Amino acid sequence: MTLLQIRDLKKSYSSPEGGSQLVVDVPAFDLAARRQVALEGRSGSGKTTFLNLIAGILKPDSGSIVFDGVELVGAGEARRDAFRASHMGFVFQAFHLLPGHTALENVELGMLFGPGPGRAFAEHLLERLGLTDRMRYRPPQLSLGQQQRVALARALANRPQLVLADEPTGSLDVHHAGEALALTRELCSEQGAALLLVSHDAAVLGAFETRLDLAQLNRAAAEVRA
Template sequence: MLELRQVSKSYATPQGPLRVLDGVDLSLAAGESLALMGESGSGKSTLLHLAAGLDLPDAGSIHVDGRPLADMHEGQRAALRRARLGLVFQQFHLVPSLSVADNMTLQARLAGRHDRTWCDTLLARLGLASMARRYPEQLSGGQQQRLAIGRALAVRPALLLADEPTGNLDESTADEVLALLLELVHDSGCALLMVTHSPRVAAPLNRCLTLAHGRLQGATSGTP
């Protein structure tokens, strides 16, 4: 579902080019969950943005759902994100003028993949059905995060990319949101790549890789 081969990425700094990723290889199969760990500034978010086609590598290749991102123009990559990818970030990026229900279905409608039954199921599973007519400002932080997860899954993505999806939540709420996320990912059959700094958050996923000095340093097995 996701394949990176010898991916490198550098950014310009006053001191010269800073190489953030240095020949990274990574593969993620359908139905598999992978946690990507590393210190702040290690390149975790950069890797996630490259996997989403939000940026392009300096070298190497990235395939998503069997398609090389380098062969697509920006519009095609945007269409791929709408139809085949789900994105969840620390900042929820909810539309304040839309209701909970309309925020949930936004990406799916844009992609022409709206399934009312699935969206209603997500609202119920995420504990948001009774709040469907409310607006984001009327929700707690945990409820907003659950809504952001639901919006990403409403399109039935082949690949879900999550950047510290529980980073702004207290530990108890984070555990609850993570459990719901993994349950829904399992039920939908999509692949999950999640960036986190927390070993506790990474533990339930199938695999965990650590990014350091631009390279993946090792792997540990999580819950199958």
């Protein structure tokens, strides 16, 4: 079953020299439910913009984004935010954890914007990620690897249908990157969530059976490379 269907998606930004610069031009992209796909995203390939468009954080200039039968393009910001909270999880490279809140509170805060299962499930996720004794710690008291796992728990807190991951291991060393990637894939599989991950790391990309070059999907990036 197709979970995500994208057609003729375009997004441009204003150029400092005047005019506009096309950064995303994706004629077609489909993602099946529960599928795990890695996108190779080099610098300038539009990878972050592409994920933000799917998540509804950004609004495209034109095109279609259909998620589980629902057309998202044309929806207002509030509706896009609510839909994302209920159906998608996002793992950022910089984690974006709130430093004044504990690991458990950071996961619970993610549940405020959607139909979250509650504290017991937040605790379960952190336990599953090996953070049983770190739930009451704040992000500055955690290692980068532990912060990444908190960010993953937050992304999974509302039992999303799709997890979007933007360079999720970019801040980690090789050992912790491999560990974090394995946990991400394992938990997405357990929860039945599709995973769309972008990275430029060959080791990360090599762990996926399905790998696509974003520059081949995104005609705007292909033109920049040329």
